[in-house]
Amino acid sequence: MEFSLIMPMRNEASGIQQSLMPLQAQRGAELEIILVDGGSSDATAERARPLVDQLVESPPGRARQMNAGAAVARGDCLVFLHADTCLPDNFTEIIRQQVTGWGRFDVQLSPASPLLNLVAWMMNQRSRLTHICTGDQALVIRRALFEQVGGYAEIPLMEDIELCKRLRRHSHPARLRPPLTTSSRRWQKHGTMRTIVLMWWLRLAYWLGVSPQRLARWYR
Secondary structure, three states, X not given: OOEEEEEEEOOOOOOHXXXXXXXXXXXXXXXXXXXXXXXXXXXXXXXXXXXXXXXXXXXXXXXXXXHHHHHHOOOOEEEEOOOOEEOOOOHHHHHHHHOOOEEEEXXXXXXXXXXXXXXXXXXXXXXXXXXXXXXXXXXXEEHHHHHHHOOOOOOOOOHHHHHHHHHOOOOOOEEEEEEEEEEOHHHHHHOHHHHHHHHHHHHHHHHOOOOHHHHHHHHO
16 A cells, blocks of 8 residues: 545535545555544544545544544555545645655635635745645655654644644655645635634744644634
8 A cells, every 4th residue: 555545524424425536536556545533423424434445533633533544544655634625636646756755735725716816825835935734735744754753743733833843854845736625615704814814823823832722722
């Protein structure tokens, strides 16, 4: 097995089949799909089961769930993917050619707008300059490196940023293109400008030393 795709999930029954169907063409000899359910109270697990290779139960929390998926993964390369994100059709070939240590995809948002296109551009440029990635960009890590750095810190927020800080001590991430597509529902639900300000504020507070536990309370 070359690739293990790990998807943390909780109460996504309405969209889980739509998320998993595009991955089926590559599922098999080179790709296994692992869904990690964090205590869903809806039909997420039942609807996902025929479309995944392993269905793992875990306490809720993305870091815990992704570590649980990595613990049972058989692949040499781990791909951590959010449920509302769609990878390019040839993502395994892109990763195979470009990732020797770790990497992330450029991102585009859908549904889009001029302002959301700017948001996506800013996300991509921020990652290029800082070598820090977020979960929306699908973090790709060779298993040996993931184990070497100790996996995700099981904190309630900023787990992806904390992991990237440790990974970039080893190397810079590969910038993978063409971009993946991630849902803009968060920006639409809470307002684009409000969400931008909130996320930048949370990241600034994290860099200033505010605990992830306090940040999670602010985020909620």
